Amino acid sequence: MSNVLVINSSLRREGANSTALTENFLARWRQHHPDDQIQQRDMASQPIPHLDEAMVGAFFTPEDQRSVEQQTLVARSDALVQELKESDVLVLGVPMYNFGIPSTLKAWIDHIARAGLTFRYTEQGPEGLLKGKKAYVLAARGGQYQGTAADTQTAYLKDVLAFIGITDVQFIYAEGLNMGDDQFARGFSRAEQQLDALAI
Numbered sequence: 306m307s308n309v310l311v312i313n314s315s316l317r318r319e320g321a322n323s324t325a326l327t328e329n330f331l332a333r334w335r336q337h338h339p340d341d342q343i344q345q346r347d348m349a350s351q352p353i354p355h356l357d358e359a360m361v362g363a364f365f366t367p368e369d370q371r372s373v374e375q376q377t378l379v380a381r382s383d384a385l386v387q388e389l390k391e392s393d394v395l396v397l398g399v400p401m402y403n404f405g406i407p408s409t410l411k412a413w414i415d416h417i418a419r420a421g422l423t424f425r426y427t428e429q430g431p432e433g434l435l436k437g438k439k440a441y442v443l444a445a446r447g448g449q450y451q452g453t454a455a456d457t458q459t460a461y462l463k464d465v466l467a468f469i470g471i472t473d474v475q476f477i478y479a480e481g482l483n484m485g486d487d488q489f490a491r492g493f494s495r496a497e498q499q500l501d502a503l504a505i
């Protein structure tokens with residue numbers, strides 16, 4: 306039995322295309338792994354605050370010297386790190402907003418990229434500590450950017466996931482979703498084909 310952690314990062318609580326992709330993925334996953342535990346986190350309904358001076362200050366204050374306020378700030382990040390550590394499979398629902406990932410997903414990343422917990426610095430450079438996990442990125446886009454320089458999401462997510470040790474990452478794209486009904490249907494059907502082809 307595995308633990309699957311799903312992070313949905315659309316700003317929409319209802320009708321989000323990226324969430325529809327993660328639901329499609331999960332329907333397939335449940336068929337193959339009915340006993341797996343699935344934990345879902347939705348950035349629209351459970352927003353995580355952006356990193357600020359107080360939070361970073363709390364992260365870098367030694368545990369036994371943290372104020373009560375700093376303990377609270379660190380506790381939120383620690384809980385997110387723990388949730389990720391306990392997962393075997395990470396599923397990210399990722400809309401493209403203004404050529405990047407949603408700022409809410411960036412906030413989550415900023416809370417789970419913690420020196421000493423999810424990566425560490427060595428004399429050979431940084432080392433990711435979350436080894437042996439598999440990640441799926443389900444990307445929803447209004448336009449068509451896969452394989453172009455404008456698709457900064459793919460390179461960024463590969464880099465930051467590798468930084469914390471997650472190197473086995475598979476991307477599924479639904480593109481052209483804001484380019485008319487035909488393109489919308491085609492974008493989703495291409496994503497379905499990619500999902501069907503996954504060895505899950």
Ligand SMILES: Cc1cc2nc3c(=O)[nH]c(=O)nc-3n(C[C@H](O)[C@H](O)[C@H](O)COP(=O)(O)O)c2cc1C
Pocket residue numbers: 315316317320321322323324399400401402403404405445446447448449450482483
């Ligand atoms: C604020 C905003 C910015 C967007 N920026 C882009 C963009 O840069 N490139 C693109 O292809 N689509 C863009 N879109 C369209 C979304 O990627 C598309 O609607 C996608 O389905 C959003 O996923 P969601 O339905 O899960 O929120 C944008 C949409 C919004 C609301």
